[in-house]
Amino acid sequence: MDLKEIQNLIKFVANSGVAEVKLEMDDVKITIRTTLEGNTTETTYVQQLPAQAALPQVTAAQQTAPIIVNTVPETQAPAAENSKYVTIKSPIIGTFYRKPSPDKPVFTEVGSTVSKGDVLCVIEAMKLFNEIESEVSGKIVKILVDDMSPVEFDQPLFLVDPS
Incomplete structure (x- = not known):
């Protein structure tokens, strides 16, 4: 070729x-x-x-x-349904973890109520673990990324219902 x-x-x-x-x-x-x-x-x-x-x-x-x-499947709900939720996105490239360590419980589950500033997950980038905090108070509607998955910058991680 x-x-x-x-x-x-x-x-x-x-x-x-x-x-x-x-x-x-x-x-x-x-x-x-x-x-x-x-x-x-x-x-x-x-x-x-x-x-x-x-x-x-x-x-x-x-x-x-x-x-x-x-093809990368888009996991998005219809626009009308999605508009009422706040999307929390990854601020960095790295590996997504739902737990602080393998022997600890997950930070949050679907249906959990979170406050602004609560830690939702950690993203490992270059051997540093960065805590990702909630931008809003509300209820976790959906977790869009599997545990221990690579994530890109600005990739949606969570959907939060602020009501």
Whole structure:
């Protein structure tokens, strides 16, 4: 696969609205990730794999077969229902933890009442554990991230009903 084909693939993925595409061929492994809002290319990895003997030749018709498309599902309620909730988002990139340590109970559960300033979770970034506090008082409606999952900057973590 030459540079022009890779550039065309990046443009195609950026315009398709797909969040991530992985393509593996004989000696090349490509991962393309795009942002969902602006459909701009965010990350592209091209990795040359070590040469292996006796690999079958891939024809042009077969090249599309190994493409794996992963779309990131949006976990959002309808706009009218979502408008009454406050979304607490991640202020940093890191790993999301619901507990202060493995042997301690979780900070909060769905249905729990929280006050402004209560710790909801911790996010580990570069071996530092950052406490994420509630921005509002209210009731936890939904926890949008699984424990020990990586999170991105500005990713929704919790939905809180302030009423």
